[in-house]
Amino acid sequence: MFKKDIYDLLAEDVDRISFGFPKSYFRLDKKLLKKIFTPEHAKVFVQMKQGYVTAKQHAEQNNISEAEAKAHLDAMANKGLIFRRHRGENDEYHKHPFVMGFLEFQVNNPDKSWLLATSLYMITSKFGKRMSQTMPFYRTVPMHKEFLEGSKIMPYDDIEAILDKHTRFGVAPCMCRKMQRLDPKFKCIHPSETCIVTDDYATFYIETGLGREITKEEALAILREGENDGRVINVTNSQDGENICSCCACGCGILTLRTRYPGPANDLWSNHYSEVDLSKCVKCGLCVKKCPFNYIKMTKEGIEIDQKHCLGCGLCIAACHQKAIVLKHKPNLYTPPETYDGAIEIWQNITKKDYNKYK
Ligand code: SF4
Ligand code: SF4
Ligand code: SF4
Structure with a gap:
């Protein structure tokens, strides 16, 4: 007892x-x-x-x-x-x-x-x-690897390669939007059923009724539909990308931290940022409207991207008919832990070490 x-x-x-x-x-x-x-x-x-x-x-x-x-x-x-x-x-x-x-x-x-x-x-x-001061929970990966110019995407950042690692897929309702929608003033246009789970997680979600089974192609389609309504692909921060979220800046508990606080948030990571070729830009402003975090400004010369904060999601690139924006690799590429279980252990060790800071 x-x-x-x-x-x-x-x-x-x-x-x-x-x-x-x-x-x-x-x-x-x-x-x-x-x-x-x-x-x-x-x-x-x-x-x-x-x-x-x-x-x-x-x-x-x-x-x-x-x-x-x-x-x-x-x-x-x-x-x-x-x-x-x-x-x-x-x-x-x-x-x-x-x-x-x-x-x-x-x-x-x-x-x-x-x-x-x-x-x-x-x-x-x-x-x-605590979450924002340890190793990032999520990694934002681009909608399409073709958006990257001049270098090859790492397999753990390529959404198709991540899905190819898995054999079973499920989709579940988004918990963040569900919590936010309890507030009648919350106006989120994004769909609810957007959280992709794979392999053991897919089996667990399907068996326990948390989600339903889908194919790999359906999973990719759900993630890429985010191009239309402004959702970003975030994978749990491991190379196996066990769980893949399709997050909006209005509803996601983690993304809202980025828009609420001006400083660089550490709770998300990305190996990419976007860059504009001003000679191709016709100042239509579509990319400005598309960036969920307002990281693009219109100036007299054309657009200006806040590259320090840009997550390299690729939504602005998908919006640009002039193909004026491309993705670039950050100079120091970040290699995530191999598995989600390994990531849990790292978060645990960091939190344990700095426990007194976050009590
Ligand atoms: S992290 Fe994103 S997709 Fe996942 S539950 Fe939150 S908003 Fe939904
Ligand atoms: S969408 Fe393309 S053309 Fe339009 S403002 Fe943005 S970069 Fe320029
Ligand atoms: S500027 Fe905004 S929309 Fe474009 S890649 Fe960066 S975060 Fe995404």
């Missing part, structure tokens, strides 16, 4: 994973957990070892029967409290972080008060600060 309140223990445990889950005013963090974890599920989460575990391993570690362990772990996976993947005969379970993890896995949770409290937590806690 635990001496401390199980939800305090759970909050502390979640705070040790990836970017963590810092305490907030009025202990909203604890209240959020209480609404989705039963005391029994909170106990199982705390007892789970970090990394992937089978029901057999969890049973041995906690002195319970394998059948009991499996029943708990499956019930929690089906409620989106932990992640599950299949390996041969076995199922493996993983306590994922708050983001990307059990927050996104609540996308179909009908309890609006939970979503509202989560939005409030995001604004009032130091979670955003």
Whole structure:
């Protein structure tokens, strides 16, 4: 038996994973957990070892029967409290972080008060600060590799090559827009079903009803439709690009940080920026309207791009009929960690090291 309140223990445990889950005013963090974890599920989460575990391993570690362990772990996976993947005969379970993890896995949770409290937590806690000061969570990749001039795109930045690495695909509703749409004043024109999940994540989303199965071609089409309504392709910051978002600057929790704060945000990364050939520019202004972050200004001579902040998404290039804009590689190319699991470990180590800064 635990001496401390199980939800305090759970909050502390979640705070040790990836970017963590810092305490907030009025202990909203604890209240959020209480609404989705039963005391029994909170106990199982705390007892789970970090990394992937089978029901057999969890049973041995906690002195319970394998059948009991499996029943708990499956019930929690089906409620989106932990992640599950299949390996041969076995199922493996993983306590994922708050983001990307059990927050996104609540996308179909009908309890609006939970979503509202989560939005409030995001604004009032130091979670955003932690996220923006460690290794970037997302990498923005261009809509088309052909936009890049003079050099070859890296395979981990080529959206088609990223999709080619995977064999199963799913699409789920966008959690950020869902939370924002609780506010009746929020006017977002972008579609809801835009979050692409692959392989083990696709299987998990499909099995638990979080999303539906699609083909690779459909996944690419959903991402590239963003050219029309101004969505940017963001992949979780690993070479395998397990999860791919199609984000708008009005709804996305991470992109809005870029438009809200003037300084360079570290929560997104890109290996590219755009450059204009003014001799081709006819000053039509289409690219100015298209950049979701207002990084393009019209001047007497033609357009001016804020290259320091540009994410190299390619939306302005798609809008320009004169082919006056191209993408360039940044001088020092960034190589992301190979896998998403590896990225979780890096975020966790950075947060642990600087923990006192973000308490
Ligand atoms: S990160 Fe972007 S696509 Fe993903 S849930 Fe947020 S807005 Fe939606
Ligand atoms: S869309 Fe092309 S032609 Fe029009 S202002 Fe932008 S760069 Fe110039
Ligand atoms: S200027 Fe804006 S639209 Fe163009 S690539 Fe950069 S961020 Fe994207």
